[in-house]
Amino acid sequence: MSSQEPILYTVDLKKYFGEVRAVDGVSFKISPGEVVALIGPNGAGKTTFVNVITGYFNPDAGKIYYQGKDITKASRIKKIRMGIARSFQLVNLYDELTALDNVRIAVLSRLGKTSIFWKPVERFDDVRSEALEILASFGLEEKAEVPAKALPQGERKLLDVAVAFALRPRVLLLDEPTSGVSSKDKHTIMERIVPTVRNEKIATMIIEHDMDIVFGYSDRVVVMYDGKILAEGKPEEIRQSREVQEKLLGVTAGAS
Amino acid sequence: MPSHASKQVRNKIIGYLIFLLVLALIPLFVRAGIITEFVQNLLMYSIIFAIAGLAFNILLGYSGLLSFGHAAYFAVGAYTVALAPQFIGETSFEVLILLALAASAIVSMAFGYIAVRLTRIFFAIMTLALTQLVWALILKLYWYTGGSDGVNVKAKPLLGIPFNEFMSRPEYLNTVFYYYLLGIFAISLFIIWLVVNSPFGRALLATRDNETRAEFVGIRVRLYRWYAFIISGVFTGLAGALFAVLNGHVTPEQADWIFSGDIVFVAVLGGFRFFEGPILGSIIFIFVRQYAMGYTIFWRLILGSVLIVLILAFPSGIMGALNSIANRIRAGSRILPAAPTPTPTAITDIKHHQEGGREK
Structure with a gap:
């Protein structure tokens, strides 16, 4: 997997907020079909890193390459259209709309159909069935007609990922897809996400705090600390790294 | 599941058709003496308000944007119909409607371009401020607009037929103009329904419920809000154009922020979370207002109390x-x-x- 050309890589990426060096020279790469866990203590710069890649913030220095092209300056919308999608740590859904509509809007947007105003949305049978298929692959087919706000937290987290997935991305950045749910539900969520993204050969980066999840589902682990990459390697290598243990796992084990 | 959704849609369409049919029978009821011409006249005002309310609700109900400036587009539509004959002579109403649509499109493009940069209360205040601009212009350009006296509007030929020349004004309004109005209402209802139920309508709902997510699925939030603003403004202008002929007189009152408030009221009263809300709201608003005005000069007090009760007891x-x-x-x-x-x-x-x- 690592022998493959990376689909996305960053070179010495930096993002400062005044004195705070949130992302401080990160060089990172990810290949198609790879599931990378990005771990690190709170404030290590993980979410900022995702925000810079997706164009929410412009980097202060460094480059982002996607499919061999420099996309550092590309707009948010352009990056989405190119195939870089994300989910959110705090679920971002259309709360009043059904699960089906949450996914359907993403499908319509990907197909460039959201400007059609002269035909009822229900007449787009292909869009509807694709949205239902996506819901099914996340185990949400029964909930298609339920408003997002009425779903339990675990399913809201899944739906958030399903919406990103509906954009058919080549790179998927998942910001804590299992935060705020019980540890049993964490596994249910990962059992849904990981096979689905592997199936589609999507390069997936998952920000995660739960070490069971990190070691259980990722191909590679990247450890961020103080805006820098502290260590990187296969899950078992990271588990055995003394430096990581001291700076991260020790803290996490103590906390949980 | 799909049959369930399409069945719901079919039931709704049947409901709308029955509603339109009942409206179409009104002149017959009047002739039979069941209801008075005055009631029919109030219904016509209701229908016009319903078009404006439906248009307004594209913003409030479907985009989550509270416009306090819809009087502007209404007035632009009304004044276009009132003033255009001075320059192009008396013509059939359709020509004037097209001019009114064009004028309200231009104004709503310009105002919308500014307003969609903002949301929430800031959007409301900006739309309010922009409307006052139109109001002030109408008042100050009195050599064209008649200032606070307004302009009289004659009955117009419809579809090129000069009904106005061989009918009395009440007869014209209660027969041919009534059906003309009803036709335009049906078309507006259909188009606005289509807009809010289309993929574009879903995208608007997305921007309403979660702007961040809408952006991250690739929806250009501001642009879509601008489109919604223009569609809303154009249909409000259409309502204004119809109003000019029905009322026979246009005044700066139609551009006043209080009038904007009336349009908001109609949608909130009926229920802005429902497509049909503004229609129901318009009918009740026009009739309650008429009878409240008959009782007291403080009729706004009555409408205000209704609004307070409504928001406390029935927020939807x-x-x-x-x-x-x-x-x-x-x-x-x-x-x-x-x-x-x-x-x-x-x-x-x-x-x-x-x-x-x-x-x-």
């Missing part, structure tokens, strides 16, 4: 109140026979049923 408007009653009856008859101990999922399902109703 009359449609919302009716809908939750209907749901309770339906849910009651479904759940009572079995009377099972509700599992947690059953509870959320019922809850969602009641709340979910607010959507449609």
Whole structure:
């Protein structure tokens, strides 16, 4: 997997907020079909890193390459259209709309159909069935007609990922897809996400705090600390790294 | 599932057709002496307000943007019909309507371009401020607009036929103009329904519910809000154009922020979370206002009290109140026979049923 050309890589990426060096020279790469866990203590710069890649913030220095092209300056919308999608740590859904509509809007947007105003949305049978298929692959087919706000937290987290997935991305950045749910539900969520993204050969980066999840589902682990990459390697290598243990796992084990 | 959704749509369309049919029979009821011409006249005002309310609700209900400036587009439509004959001579109403649509499109493009940069209260204040601009212009350009006296508007030929020349004004309004108005209402209803139920309408709902997510699925939020603003403004202008002929007189009052408030009132009263809300709201607003005006010069006090009660007791408007009653009856008859101990999922399902109703 690592022998493959990376689909996305960053070179010495930096993002400062005044004195705070949130992302401080990160060089990172990810290949198609790879599931990378990005771990690190709170404030290590993980979410900022995702925000810079997706164009929410412009980097202060460094480059982002996607499919061999420099996309550092590309707009948010352009990056989405190119195939870089994300989910959110705090679920971002259309709360009043059904699960089906949450996914359907993403499908319509990907197909460039959201400007059609002269035909009822229900007449787009292909869009509807694709949205239902996506819901099914996340185990949400029964909930298609339920408003997002009425779903339990675990399913809201899944739906958030399903919406990103509906954009058919080549790179998927998942910001804590299992935060705020019980540890049993964490596994249910990962059992849904990981096979689905592997199936589609999507390069997936998952920000995660739960070490069971990190070691259980990722191909590679990247450890961020103080805006820098502290260590990187296969899950078992990271588990055995003394430096990581001291700076991260020790803290996490103590906390949980 | 698809049959369920399409069945719902079919029922709704049947409902609209019955409603339009009843409206079409009104002149016959008048002739039979069941209702008075005056009531028919009020209905015409209601229909015009309904078009403006439906248009306004594309913003409030479907985009989450409270415009306090819809009087501007209404007035632009009305004044276009009133003033254009000075320059192009008397023509058929269709020509004037097209001019009114064009004028309100231009004004709403310009105002919308500025307003969609903002949201929430800032959007409301900006639209209010922009409307006052139109109001001030109408008042100050009195050599064209007649200032606070306004302009008289003659009855117009319809579809090129000069009904106005061989009919008395009341006869013209209560027969041919009535059906003309009804036709335009039906077309507007159809188009606005299509807009809010289209993929574009869904995109608007997305921007309403979660702007961040809408952006991250690739929707250009501001641009879509601008489109919605223009569509809303154009249909409000159309309502204004119809108003000019029905009222026979246009004044700066139609550009006043109080008039903007009336349009907001109509949508909130009927229920802005429902497509049909503004229609119901318009009918009730026009009739209550008429009878309140008959009682007291403080009729706005009565409307204000209605609004306070409404917001406290029925925040989702009359449609919302009716809908939750209907749901309770339906849910009651479904759940009572079995009377099972509700599992947690059953509870959320019922809850969602009641709340979910607010959507449609």
